[in-house]
Amino acid sequence: MLKLGVNIDHVATLRQARYRGREQGEPDPVRAARICEEAGAHGITCHLREDRRHIVDRDVFALRRTVRTRLNLEMANTPEIVAIALQVKPDIVCIVPERREEVTTEGGLDVVAQEPALTETRRRMNDAGIEVSLFIAPDPPQIEAAARVGAQFVELHTGRFAEAFGDPAQREEELNRLVEGARLAHRLGLRVNAGHGLNYENVRWLHRVPHLVELNIGHSIISRAVFTGLARAVRDMLDAMAGYTGGMPGAA
Numbered sequence: 524m525l526k527l528g529v530n531i532d533h534v535a536t537l538r539q540a541r542y543r544g545r546e547q548g549e550p551d552p553v554r555a556a557r558i559c560e561e562a563g564a565h566g567i568t569c570h571l572r573e574d575r576r577h578i579v580d581r582d583v584f585a586l587r588r589t590v591r592t593r594l595n596l597e598m599a600n601t602p603e604i605v606a607i608a609l610q611v612k613p614d615i616v617c618i619v620p621e622r623r624e625e626v627t628t629e630g631g632l633d634v635v636a637q638e639p640a641l642t643e644t645r646r647r648m649n650d651a652g653i654e655v656s657l658f659i660a661p662d663p664p665q666i667e668a669a670a671r672v673g674a675q676f677v678e679l680h681t682g683r684f685a686e687a688f689g690d691p692a693q694r695e696e697e698l699n700r701l702v703e704g705a706r707l708a709h710r711l712g713l714r715v716n717a718g719h720g721l722n723y724e725n726v727r728w729l730h731r732v733p734h735l736v737e738l739n740i741g742h743s744i745i746s747r748a749v750f751t752g753l754a755r756a757v758r759d760m761l762d763a764m765a766g767y768t769g770g771m772p773g774a775a
């Protein structure tokens with residue numbers, strides 16, 4: 524079964540728009556996480572950014588105390604955030620680029636350029652019992668580097684696919700890159716997640732991508748929740764993801 528990790532950053536974005544610098548405010552991302560889990564989400568994802576523009580430190584610690592499924596902390600590979608992650612001990616961290624120089628032309632983490640530093644962080648996280656995922660474009664050199672780093676997961680960046688969605692030829696091209704990327708990652712022993720820019724329409728096309736374990740989806744779910752409520756928005760996304768057969772048409 525394809526799992527859904529709900530990214531709750533944008534709940535915090537809305538809170539910060541009014542309550543930045545205050546000890547509490549609404550809407551509360553911790554309450555959002557509870558509703559997502561009750562609606563069937565398999566995990567909760569949040570990103571503690573260096574500028575704390577949405578999720579702040581107290582959220583991450585509170586989520587660690589309350590999340591009953593799996594807590595995925597997205598983070599840059601910087602000493603400050605690594606130290607916080609080692610204190611929080613999420614189930615998994617997903618290392619993402621935060622500064623321009625860490626980003627490939629396709630928007631994922633440039634693992635090739637940062638292999639030693641990422642290997643060191645991967646080792647420290649694993650030693651603390653935390654799994655490691657790397658957010659990368661479906662680009663063979665990056666996937667191979669992720670395997671050399673020793674990551675347990677890659678999260679394939681679906682942003683280019685999402686942007687190309689309106690153009691059938693480009694959509695095919697980007698989908699094929701995801702299919703080939705997932706195959707290569709699987710062959711190299713990596714488990715495969717995907718995310719960024721996924722919504723209720725384009726997510727159905729990812730049924731063609733093999734070996735997917737989990738999708739991390741935020742913006743479209745939080746946006747729909749404004750009109751339908753969060754539990755319904757999560758259930759609708761689970762419905763759109765249901766029936767995933769690992770990329771094999773017709774397989775049960």
Ligand code: PXP
Nearest residue numbers: 530658718719720739740741742
């Ligand atoms: N995965 C990663 C690594 C991300 O950085 C993000 C965006 O924060 C997402 C998934 C979710 O993207 P979206 O909000 O577009 O669904």
